[in-house]
Amino acid sequence: xxxxxxxxxxDDRDAANYLVKAFRESGHSADHAADGLAGYERAxxxxxxxxxxxxxxxxxxGLTVIGGLRQQKIDTPVLILSALGQVDDRVKGxxxxxxxxxxxxxxxxxxxxxxxxxxxxxxxSSGETTHYRxxxxxxxxxxxxxxxxxxxxxxxxxxxxxxxxxxKHAGQVVTRTMLLENVWDYHFDPQTNVIDVxxxxxxxxxxxxxxxxxxxxxxxxxxxxxDGSR
Amino acid sequence: MTALGKLIRTTAFKLSxxxxxxxxxxxxxxxxWVAWNVKxxxxxxxxxxxxAEIAGLSEQYARGGIRALVDVVERRARQPGASLYxxxxxxxxxxxGNVADLPAGVLQRPxxxxxxxxxxxxxxxxxxxxxRIFVLPGRFRLLVGRDLEDRETLNxxxxxxxxxxxxxxxxxGTAGGIFVASRVLRRVDAMNASAQKIMAGDLAGRLPVTxxxxxxxxxxxxxxxxxxxxxxxxxxxxxVSDNIAHDLKTPLTRLRNRAEEALRSASSQxxxxxxxxxxxDESDNLIRIFNALLMIARAEAGxxxxxxxxxxxxxxVTDLAELYEPAAxxxxxxxxxxxGRDLIIMGNRELVGQAxxxxxxxALKYGAQSDLPLLPQGANVLPKRMDVQVSARQVGNAVxxxxxxxxxxxxxxxxxxxxxxxxxxxxSRSRPGSGLGLSLASAVAQLHHGELRLEDNAPGxxxxxxxxxxxxxxxxxxxxxxxxxxxxxxDDATPRNAS
Numbered sequence: 001x002x003x004x005x006x007x008x009x010x011d012d013r014d015a016a017n018y019l020v021k022a023f024r025e026s027g028h029s030a031d032h033a034a035d036g037l038a039g040y041e042r043a044x045x046x047x048x049x050x051x052x053x054x055x056x057x058x059x060x061x062g063l064t065v066i067g068g069l070r071q072q073k074i075d076t077p078v079l080i081l082s083a084l085g086q087v088d089d090r091v092k093g094x095x096x097x098x099x100x101x102x103x104x105x106x107x108x109x110x111x112x113x114x115x116x117x118x119x120x121x122x123x124x125s126s127g128e129t130t131h132y133r134x135x136x137x138x139x140x141x142x143x144x145x146x147x148x149x150x151x152x153x154x155x156x157x158x159x160x161x162x163x164x165x166x167x168k169h170a171g172q173v174v175t176r177t178m179l180l181e182n183v184w185d186y187h188f189d190p191q192t193n194v195i196d197v198x199x200x201x202x203x204x205x206x207x208x209x210x211x212x213x214x215x216x217x218x219x220x221x222x223x224x225x226x227d228g229s230r
Numbered sequence: 231m232t233a234l235g236k237l238i239r240t241t242a243f244k245l246s247x248x249x250x251x252x253x254x255x256x257x258x259x260x261x262x263w264v265a266w267n268v269k270x271x272x273x274x275x276x277x278x279x280x281x282a283e284i285a286g287l288s289e290q291y292a293r294g295g296i297r298a299l300v301d302v303v304e305r306r307a308r309q310p311g312a313s314l315y316x317x318x319x320x321x322x323x324x325x326x327g328n329v330a331d332l333p334a335g336v337l338q339r340p341x342x343x344x345x346x347x348x349x350x351x352x353x354x355x356x357x358x359x360x361x362r363i364f365v366l367p368g369r370f371r372l373l374v375g376r377d378l379e380d381r382e383t384l385n386x387x388x389x390x391x392x393x394x395x396x397x398x399x400x401x402x403g404t405a406g407g408i409f410v411a412s413r414v415l416r417r418v419d420a421m422n423a424s425a426q427k428i429m430a431g432d433l434a435g436r437l438p439v440t441x442x443x444x445x446x447x448x449x450x451x452x453x454x455x456x457x458x459x460x461x462x463x464x465x466x467x468x469x470v471s472d473n474i475a476h477d478l479k480t481p482l483t484r485l486r487n488r489a490e491e492a493l494r495s496a497s498s499q500x501x502x503x504x505x506x507x508x509x510x511d512e513s514d515n516l517i518r519i520f521n522a523l524l525m526i527a528r529a530e531a532g533x534x535x536x537x538x539x540x541x542x543x544x545x546x547v548t549d550l551a552e553l554y555e556p557a558a559x560x561x562x563x564x565x566x567x568x569x570g571r572d573l574i575i576m577g578n579r580e581l582v583g584q585a586x587x588x589x590x591x592x593a594l595k596y597g598a599q600s601d602l603p604l605l606p607q608g609a610n611v612l613p614k615r616m617d618v619q620v621s622a623r624q625v626g627n628a629v630x631x632x633x634x635x636x637x638x639x640x641x642x643x644x645x646x647x648x649x650x651x652x653x654x655x656x657x658s659r660s661r662p663g664s665g666l667g668l669s670l671a672s673a674v675a676q677l678h679h680g681e682l683r684l685e686d687n688a689p690g691x692x693x694x695x696x697x698x699x700x701x702x703x704x705x706x707x708x709x710x711x712x713x714x715x716x717x718x719x720x721d722d723a724t725p726r727n728a729s
Contacts, residue, residue, distance in 0.1 A: 091537065105517055107510075158552060184553055188584040189518060190591075197556035220507065 004049040004119045006030040009039030009065065010081070011057050019052070022108050036060025043069055048076050049119040052111075055082035055093065063096040070097040077118035079111070090187060109221035113173040120172060132167035135227035137206060137214050139167050148206060158183065159202050166215065166225040175222035199223055242414040246407025253403065254396055261395070265388040269381060276360050276376040277342070283313055283374045284362060296370055300326040313376050314347065314359055320369030329373065331356075337363060337371050344378070358382070417446055421453075433461060470651055474523065477652040477665070478516065485512045515664075522666040526651065529581060529673035538678075540700055541579045543629050544569040547622040550583060554590045558618060561594050569622040573629045574700045577678045582631075582697070585674040586620075588667035589633040589693050593618040597635025597690065628680065629699045634692035645684040671695060 006023055008030055010016040016032045023030040031046070033039035036057035043051055043065070051069075055062040066078050080098040082089060090101045100114050132139040136149040141164065146153045155163065162183050166174055176195040180186055199215065207213045216224050237243055283306075291299040296317075303315045307328035316327035318337060331348040340363050346356040361375025421437050428435045436457060437450040492505035551567040558565035575582075597616055619634045640648055647653055649672045652665040671693070672682040680697035 103521075107514070180553075184549060186549070186553075186583050187580055188587065189521065190553070190587055194553055194557045197560050198553075201556050220510075 004028045004115070005047065006050050006052060006115065007033065007039065007043055007046065007048045008052045009033045009036065009043075009057060009062070010052070010054040011035055012054070019108075019111075023112075026112055034058075036062065036065045040065045040068055043076065044072060044074060050115050051076050051078045052115065053078055053080055053098070055080060055089075063093065063098075066097040077121065079114055079118060081106070081111075107220075109173070109218075110175050110177065113175045113178065113222060116172050117169055117174075117178070120169070129168070132164070132170070134167055134170045134225050135212060135214055137167070137225075139164060146206075148210065153205055155202075155205060159198070159205070162198060162202055163206065163225075166223065170225045170227075173218050173221045173224050178222070237408060237411055237415060240411040240415050240418075242411035243407050246403060246410060250400065250403035250407065254399055257395055257399060258392065261388065261392040265385065265392075268384055268388065272381045272384060273360070276378070276381070279313065279376055280360070280362055280374050284364075287372070287374065291366065296366065296368065299366075299372070303327055313374060314349070314361060316371075316373040318371045318373075320371075322371075325370070327373070329375075332373075336361075337373065339363065340365050345375075347375075414446070421446075421450060428457065433464075473650075473652045478519065481512060481516050481519070485509055485516070488512065519664050519666065522664060522670055523651070525581075525584070526666065526670050526673045529670070529677040532677055535677065538577050539579070540574055540576050543573040543575055543582065543622050543631060543697070544571055546579060546583050546586065547620060547631060550586045550590060551620045554587070554594070558590075558594055561616075563594055563597070563616045563618050565590070565618050565620065567620050569620075570624055573622055573624055575629050575678065575697050576700045577697065578674075581674045581677065582695075585671040585695060586631060586633070588671050589695070590618065590620060592667050592693070593633050593635040593637070593691075597637035624699060625696070627699055627701070628696040630694050630696045632692055632694040634687045634690060636687065636690040639686060639689060639691040640684055642686075648684070649682065668693070 006028055008016055008019050008023075010019070010032070011034055013034065016034070020030045020032050031042065031048075033042050037059040039051075039053065039057070040060060053062045053065055057065070060068075062080060062082075066080070069076070069078070077099045078097065079100045079102060080093040081102055081104060082093065083104045090103075093101045099118055102111060102114060130141045132141075138147050139160075140146075144160065146155055146160065146163065162179065165179065165182050177187075177189070179195050179198075180188075180190060199217075203213075203215045207215055212227070214225055214227065216226060218224050287299060287302060290302045294301075300317055303317055303326040306312055307315045307326070312328060314327070314329050316329040316332075316337075317325045319325060322337065328350045329347050330350040333345060336343060336345050342360070342362050344358065344360050347359050347361075348356050358378045359375040360378055361373050364372045366372055417438075417440070424435055424437045436454045439447050439450045439454070441447070488505055488509050492502055496502050496505060547569040548567055551565060555565050597618055617636050620632070621634075622629065622631045624630075649668050651669045653669075654665040668682070675682040675695045675697065678697045680695060683694040683696065685692040685694060
């Protein structure tokens with residue numbers, strides 16, 4: 001992922017400093033605005049890849065900031081950070097124009113993975129991809145067909161969707177919760193390793209018997225499909 | 231406020247006053263009606279007496295003319311207690327009779343008249359009379375009347391009776407009001423005193439009940455049972471928060487010990503890293519517990535009801551079964567699903583999904599067959615496969631989601647207790663878990679006006695979440711966000727219409 005320009009609108013100075021530092025260490029640049037109004041102004045002026053917006057902010061609350069930006073036709077992807085993690089809060093946040101929602105407290109790896117997906121989406125929003133290719137693994141969405149090194153691999157429908165999501169974000173870390181949200185459409189915490197087992201089944205189907213593994217486990221973060229030979 | 235002021239302000243006293251006023255009006259009306267009727271009766275009697283006199287006199291007049299009339303009048307006027315008579319000429323000179331003076335002009339108008347008069351030889355004040363006046367041939371005038379003294383006397387008696395009775399009514403009524411009010415007031419004061427004592431902190435205090443079983447007693451009894459219920463709830467709450475504090479202390483202590491241990495004995499960067507990673511895992515676990523607690527609290531408070539939508543439970547059941555199937559297989563379990571179709575309920579799909587996930591999770595964790603010893607981790611020999619059955623069906627007006635295993639089950643005595651927060655039965659403590667799974671499932675069932683039941687699967691445990699089915703469901707399945715993602719490939723990540 002090439003470095004991103006981020007704006008963090010967050011009134012908790014410690015949390016904001018931590019985020020700015022962590023994003024810089026991951027090779028991105030991050031600005032910080034300490035209240036809603038300042039954040040709104042900076043978001044209007046600057047060219048950011050992703051905005052990270054806290055919900056409860058002084059001077060202008062997070063959802064108002066997002067609503068205002070959307071009205072100004074500024075469609076920079078927004079990730080909402082909030083201490084309110086319940087389902088309807090998430091729905092409210094997304095309705096207000098947010099693109100993703102993460103409840104506090106969160107793991108930085110989760111935030112980073114989501115922000116990277118949002119930034120990438122912005123870069124490649126033109127053209128419909130029906131064909132994904134990672135190394136010698138090829139997935140055809142329309143024909144619902146998967147081949148590796150020319151050999152067809154048969155997947156269950158859900159496994160196909162899982163792989164499709166991973167390949168769409170090839171080269172990016174995809175977390176377990178992102179998979180649960182986007183492949184299964186549930187937003188809760190499954191508590192056990194249910195996703196891991198699905199991944200290991202998928203892995204045994206696409207990587208078994210090949211020298212170069214394509215589906216990687218990123219420790220402490222999630223999974224990534226990547227052509228390891230490059 | 232003085233004692234009297236307080237008394238006057240009481241409802242009982244005000245009510246007594248109101249009753250008093252109404253009784254007084256009633257009594258007045260009755261007396262007035264009687265008086266009016268008596269007057270009418272007396273008037274009629276007088277009138278008929280006068281009529282009788284006139285009948286006699288006109289007979290005399292018909293027989294002997296004016297002379298005979300004058301004779302009779304002279305004779306009758308002299309009798310004691312006589313009626314009033316007067317015969318005059320056309321010029322108004324008195325020919326015969328016992329009336330000395332009349333107001334001017336009375337004789338000019340024939341007919342019945344009520345007038346004042348003075349009797350002959352009477353120097354007292356004028357009196358009132360009811361009289362009838364005739365004009366005879368030759369323009370003689372005849373007046374026949376009766377004194378109204380009797381009627382006036384009667385009226386006086388009536389009036390006195392009325393005032394006296396009203397006076398007594400007022401005195402007795404006021405006294406009664408004060409008596410009743412002070413009696414009621416004494417009891418209300420006692421209740422107030424008890425309430426103040428309870429407010430001041432004597433939470434075991436109760437309102438006095440006299441045993442008369444009147445409305446004040448019943449009020450006190452109801453308030454007492456309310457207090458009882460509140461104190462039960464408060465005890466429950468205290469127990470819950472005690473438990474929460476205790477159960478969160480354990481992982482926090484572990485976290486702290488880890489850090490301390492690393493500071494004391496870690497010798498390399500790798501050691502520190504390993505410890506830190508384990509500490510992050512521990513904190514994630516804590517966060518998970520907090521999230522579950524918050525979710526339970528919100529579900530119990532029922533604040534999420536406005537976010538409810540119609541959805542098909544069978545989809546949730548098949549989704550979740552499919553999600554857990556590989557994990558179940560890994561755990562050596564056979565997960566089978568049977569879901570009816572079109573099981574529409576009004577609810578929160580995420581929460582129902584979470585509740586079901588908890589139940590499946592429990593079944594996989596604790597549903598191993600009881601006669602088989604727990605295998606050491608990593609053992610290659612799988613025990614006889616354990617069965618977990620997930621099903622959804624319509625039973626009457628309810629949609630029942632059930633998860634059944636063939637494990638040791640839960641004793642009847644423990645079934646209610648195990649739903650409580652952080653309750654973990656003996657034998658399960660050695661395995662990971664927070665003891666919140668069933669609490670959340672139960673809270674979710676309650677949020678949907680349903681219930682969570684623990685049943686005997688003979689052998690094993692069957693947990694049933696029964697939720698009210700949506701009646702007359704006109705349910706159009708909305709395109710699920712995942713489907714939408716598939717159709718619109720560049721609108722990936724989290725869909726905006728995730729409701």
